[in-house]
Amino acid sequence: MATLKTVVLDSDKCIGCITCMRRCPTEAIRIENGKARILYDKCINCGECVRSCKGGAKRPVYDSFELVSSYRYKIALPSPSLFGQFNNLDDPNYVIEGLLALGFDEVFEVGLAAELVTDCTKKLMQTEDLPRPVISTACPAVAELILLRFHELADHMLNVYAPAKIAAKLAKKQALQRGIPADDIGIFFISPCPAKVYSLHKEEVSNEKYISGVLSQSDVYFRLVEKMNKIKNPRKLGKCGYSGLGWGSSGGESNSLGLGNYIHCSGSRNVLGLLHEMSDGKLDGTDFVELNMCPGGCVGGVLNVENPFIARNHMRQLAEKLKIPPATMEEYGLDETFFIWDKAPEPSTSFQLDSDRFTAMQKMMQVEEYLKKLPGIDCGACGAPTCRCHAEDVVLSGGVLDCVKLEERK
């Protein structure tokens, strides 16, 4: 991947309908010359446009499976949601053996890392004076949304790395300890969504840190099923229990913390609504808020194969069979420093009309003037999702209002 884009347009397939533009939670799509254009500085990589495009014109970007073979020691990081993709799976070890049969030398379950993240979060919530409610940062699209539009909640973000990164860090540490040369190690996360592809590419792959590439769950799925069908008696390799597996759907993370006063919520509209309630001070008595942009949580990510609610049922039944106590930091010889962010992510200023307050005010007054003229029906015919967006676009780009309703009136 040369550029950091997680969703690209297949121009031939795009018919210029306004479906994706309407569904985009950050108003980051415009229709120009009959084709959808993503404004990448406002995109949070949630995949809602991929989900809503009827013609398959929105293509998620991820690393090719062929990249795996360029490393001598290959480690797969399957996310909890992968285990929900299979019918009648009664033992997670089939998936692990399947990944080994695909050519990986080692499998490190992200669910196991999730259990460690839970342990760390519990400790931080007891010992540190974190502003309540603490907001989970496991969903990178939610984190991006806060950094783009909800700066007033940035200090509520839980300052620990997401399980995928922790899994990679720990897998690499253990491989190095076993004497495997660093250059030989290739660590691949199998992602349920474009948001994790983007965030791990930005933080990890581009900086040559712990993760070497991010694969698509659906791409791996079809290769994996073929291998899994040939496995008879899988070895007991998996270490992840019900708690880590639960992270694959909404509520898993917050349930595992053992708190009484928490909220979990999924789906972009619901997440936006709850963030607004939080910034109005309505949730000041709540301890923890888990937000997932995809409906149902990670099982709802657009790189999955199975319907999110069917996958969730699969995972619940599988979790019943994994009644083992969650992993602890102590067991793995870790402390909080292994999990805490090196530095807090920078808020984005893309939502501002201008970096200078007075200029921004002038522009906003012009927006309000335009809004008085526009019909306010948000029809989308101009190529912007709302009349307000169109007014802002015109003010920022210096063009003229282009509205079919205004033309009609003339």
Added chain:
Amino acid sequence: MQCIRLEYEVDGENFASAGNASESVKRTLKQLGVSPASVRRVAIAMYEGEINMVIHAHGGKAEVEIYPDKVEIYLKDSGPGIADVDLAMKAGYSTATESIRSLGFGAGMGLPNMKKYSDEMRIETAVGVGTTVFLRINLE
């Protein structure tokens, strides 16, 4: 001085719509690059004001003026008015009905919070006529 003037009707029949004006004002302030701390103060004061108008006055009108260095908010209603302003300002005091309390509102923190999060607050009220609450929040 030039300012951005925004007006909102607050629907007295609809609890779910309380917060709409706050949401819109927040959007505007963020697009102006106003600091997160100031956005939060305006949001909370504004939201409490909206809820008050829904609970006590069957709705009303919110007028917001945004200046480079401050936000001024007028919350105007034609409700029952406040008989004893000092008492109404006491934390925990509320005239909200039991049914409203059961919804999680009416904790008696509305006016105190509006005072806490603003730099100036004035209340003009007459029983049987209505109430206007003026709030000024200085921007960082």
